[in-house]
Amino acid sequence: MTENLPKVRAPSIRDVARLAGVSHQTVSRVLNNHPSIRESTKARVLQVMDDLQYRPNRAARALSRGRSRTIGILSAQSTEYGPASSIAAIQDAAREAGYYVNTANLTTVDEESIEAALMHLMLQAVEGIVVIAPQVRVFDVLEQLSITVPFVSLQSTGHLDDHALSVDQIAGARLATRHLIDLGHRRIYHLAGPQDWIEAEARMRGFLDEMWAMDVPTTAPILGDWTADFGYRAGRELFSRPDFTAIFSSNDQMALGLMHAARDAGLGIPRDISIVGFDDIPEAAHFWPPLTTVRQDFEELGRRCVALLLSNLPGNEPIADQEPVLPRLIVRDSTAPPSF
């Protein structure tokens, strides 16, 4: 590791000012490209900056302006495809807008952990927070701590308000369910996500709504944990007494586990059982069989999310209401009419 022992201080605007023969304020004006600066002066200052390899000190800037230009992300399950894609998109969009991003991961979802993560973000003086850990409890804690910065939540019910932005999960779930019903299925199970995930709840609601609307009797959804492992275990049990012809899984990973269990039970997909997933992860097209699923545009979501959040920051102008991001049904080979 290279280390300059003489401990040279990084050049400041005053260093630049001295060498350029101007005042530090002029340098500051160049930095913030203030309109009324003579071109020649500006050029000279820029030249010196370049020579000195000057880099503005962010801490000083944040201190004097009282703004950190940082937004925080509060996330859970950040290793999964959906959240990871959104996070990446958020970071890119924020960087584009000149903001820094700081992510706090939730390992567990107890109140203490949520509080610790939020504190971590607040200590950084984030100007806004994006929540991608859509457990119901997170919002309780947010209110409880009386967080004063604006926040936006990804993945919610599809209902748009100041705080929420999402793919319309309910519509997506209805799409998937309707697809199965249209194929002729009448005994359809739903493998849902964890109970306290708003997202899981929305998909479940979409499923139940559509079943109700189409007048198809339903059974209670099974609550899972998003993992393929869980899907497999749930599948082992379900396929031991197959009193149904289709399953709508609330994500692709659990659907994968289900298909694995179906093979173990000697059931053909889609011959004996139809399966629909949710998310359309890049691997879904290569599952066996290729999975019919609901596609969400996570990147688009991340971008819009940043736009919405930034528009809520003081000093920025509010943007117009956004249309919801609509999900799309991708029909592949894991669904077919039931074989009676």
Next chain:
Amino acid sequence: MTENLPKVRAPSIRDVARLAGVSHQTVSRVLNNHPSIRESTKARVLQVMDDLQYRPNRAARALSRGRSRTIGILSAQSTEYGPASSIAAIQDAAREAGYYVNTANLTTVDEESIEAALMHLMLQAVEGIVVIAPQVRVFDVLEQLSITVPFVSLQSTGHLDDHALSVDQIAGARLATRHLIDLGHRRIYHLAGPQDWIEAEARMRGFLDEMWAMDVPTTAPILGDWTADFGYRAGRELFSRPDFTAIFSSNDQMALGLMHAARDAGLGIPRDISIVGFDDIPEAAHFWPPLTTVRQDFEELGRRCVALLLSNLPGNEPIADQEPVLPRLIVRDSTAPPSF
């Protein structure tokens, strides 16, 4: 969004000091739990802090101390399971150590993009950088910009030095290759990652080394892009003239694509072709057939990475050399002896 119009300034140490009847310096001492402070004074100050909901201002602290307590992550493909897991682990470990983390994603791998991302990090005055975008070019740029902060790279050749820390990719690849050879395969293809990824190169080297050591003739590896889609396309071509009995894919996603293509071509796995992957993503156990692969402990890697980086920061004591993180072969059902 709640907004206090009176624009109340957040309380500072001087506010706390005034109310506690002490000097601002005493408050500062409490904050940094300096040894010689009377218990009663400390208690009083803490009480006032609590009353005022005082939160130290990070910018001011960073400015006066000249340390940001922030580390940067430079990453590419951050939506994939491996990198995402490591990133999450790094964030957790850093937060535990009292550091903040800022991530810059690489969308493209041209020099300009790398430079922009690095600049973004340097502008934040990160004290160290973790590189998880192990393209060869990244390091060129790092040197070229004469980045002065310590940096550590994840996923390298398995050779440990000040800058690199990784699962021993070469050993992992040898493990996978040896497994195929031990089963009796002699015509083995390798589906590698992108050429400029150090990681891909290491796995390729491991493959070639083992083939050479076991005296098995090899063909040139195919260069892929890590995606299941690529694996599928490569597979379509390969399986049209199956002059081989096994493939070692340098990650699980491409292996998935290969298996998809094999099914399309009417080839049984492992009956006609054996396939080994790399990474052991959580879904691999549920592929059809369940995938034999090499497991890497990404979390462990992330944690160690932070430990190594922090130990290289001025002021912290260097930690002892770490042992390499060893990969493990996970044998499932996608490999079997060749059927002649």
Next chain:
DNA sequence: TGTTCACATGTGCACGGTCACAAGTGTGAT
């Protein structure tokens, strides 16, 4: 030629901490 005004630039302080140094207090030894 003096006045007005826009433009260009400079001066000094504030932001909220930390640091170096000074100073006050109490205890025990002489």
Next chain:
DNA sequence: ATCACACTTGTGACCGTGCACATGTGAACA
């Protein structure tokens, strides 16, 4: 009673930038 010394606390400057305000300059106009 005096002194040394450890412990506790206070004072003022400083980190690098941006802001409010002051000032200097030249052109347009009366």
